[in-house]
Amino acid sequence: MKRKAIVYAAVILLASACEKEAAQQSPGGASLSFHIGEPETKAYVASSSAESMMKSLDVYVFFNDSGLGSANGQLETYRHYTPGTSTFEISGKDAIKVSYGAKTVAFVANAPSDMPAGIKSISDFNNWETHSWSFSDNAIDKFVMTSKKNITISGDIRLDSTKDSTLMLKRLVSRVEFKGFRNDLPASLGKLTLEGAYLYNVNKTIDNSAGADDNFWRKKDAGTALSDAAVEKLVNPGAYLPSAARFAGSLAKGSSWSEKKENKYYMYGFPNPVPEASDAGSKDWVTKLVIQTKVNGIRYYYPIGIKGMESNKTYVINNVTVSRLGSTSPDKYVSTASLSLSISVLDWTTGNVTGNFNGTLEGNGSDGWTISL
Numbered sequence: 001m002k003r004k005a006i007v008y009a010a011v012i013l014l015a016s017a018c019e020k021e022a023a024q025q026s027p028g029g030a031s032l033s034f035h036i037g038e039p040e041t042k043a044y045v046a047s048s049s050a051e052s053m054m055k056s057l058d059v060y061v062f063f064n065d066s067g068l069g070s071a072n073g074q075l076e077t078y079r080h081y082t083p084g085t086s087t088f089e090i091s092g093k094d095a096i097k098v099s100y101g102a103k104t105v106a107f108v109a110n111a112p113s114d115m116p117a118g119i120k121s122i123s124d125f126n127n128w129e130t131h132s133w134s135f136s137d138n139a140i141d142k143f144v145m146t147s148k149k150n151i152t153i154s155g156d157i158r159l160d161s162t163k164d165s166t167l168m169l170k171r172l173v174s175r176v177e178f179k180g181f182r183n184d185l186p187a188s189l190g191k192l193t194l195e196g197a198y199l200y201n202v203n204k205t206i207d208n209s210a211g212a213d214d215n216f217w218r219k220k221d222a223g224t225a226l227s228d229a230a231v232e233k234l235v236n237p238g239a240y241l242p243s244a245a246r247f248a249g250s251l252a253k254g255s256s257w258s259e260k261k262e263n264k265y266y267m268y269g270f271p272n273p274v275p276e277a278s279d280a281g282s283k284d285w286v287t288k289l290v291i292q293t294k295v296n297g298i299r300y301y302y303p304i305g306i307k308g309m310e311s312n313k314t315y316v317i318n319n320v321t322v323s324r325l326g327s328t329s330p331d332k333y334v335s336t337a338s339l340s341l342s343i344s345v346l347d348w349t350t351g352n353v354t355g356n357f358n359g360t361l362e363g364n365g366s367d368g369w370t371i372s373l
Helices: 002-025 066-071 125-129 229-235
Strands: 030-037 057-063 075-081 087-090 096-098 101-109 145-153 157-160 174-178 180-183 192-200 256-258 266-269 288-295 298-307 313-322 338-347 353-362
Touching: 030 057, 030 101, 030 145, 057 096, 057 125, 075 087, 075 096, 101 125, 145 157, 174 288, 180 192, 192 229, 192 266, 229 266, 288 313, 298 313
Parallel strands: 030 157, 174 313, 180 313
Antiparallel strands: 030 087, 030 096, 057 075, 057 101, 101 145, 174 266, 180 256, 192 288, 288 298, 313 338, 338 353
């Protein structure tokens, strides 16, 4: 009897091992359907249809069971779609066939050209999660967006981003909106010309390290385009906005400029957690909104550092009022200049406010005009 019990136990263990091996090799135990995109109803219209566009959608299902040993984290199945919309749904006969067990489902919208090969380039979850993203892979109607969800499959399952916020696609870029500017310089200086506003110190890759010029897009002048035309459009709205929406004319003391409702002054950048400069005027790596002006034929810059820029946030910068002349270089804070402004930080997808600043900023050493929210 003892010998029979040992044989039965061996059979059970062998059957269990075979089940796990089958789960690794032959998906098809259940159907996975999904609805993905931004929430369909929200109080705050977080983005334009172009900013939410999914020209392509790649779906990965990875094993997420430590009991599988070396197979844990490996890719079980993969699908590639071309929605051409801001939301997308797969169900019924088009649902993805998957095996039972613990899984990680990962989505990538608008993947760069080197990634949609799917199984060839993304073989496991670690490979997916540590993929090095390039800022130049993004465009105004083709932002790279991702989301992921750990699930346990015991039968047919449906994932719906309108009911589960963790599934909402999140852009890798952040958006900076410049809403308004006022000239409050002494009248004796004459009129101020608002020439442009753009982002400076924009990460080239999402995982780059600080401390080297070639890791950043460093735009020096609103009128001089960067070498990459796609990046120029992202960091400098003047490169693509209709002429009627751009800055026009000169501003006398007390005069203001406001963005057009139908043509928002949006700029885009990658997350940038690098520290600020150690003292006023020294080079730092913080991403900045640079406002470029001209007074009496001389160009002046007002750099506003956004410390700790995060993905999928909207930084709304408004009521920028300058009362002293700025710097003669876009990469230096000016300790003698002062300005006032308001900044709101919102979650790009939901519109929830995550930070606010209202007041006057004085150039004072390492703080300069750097906003930390």
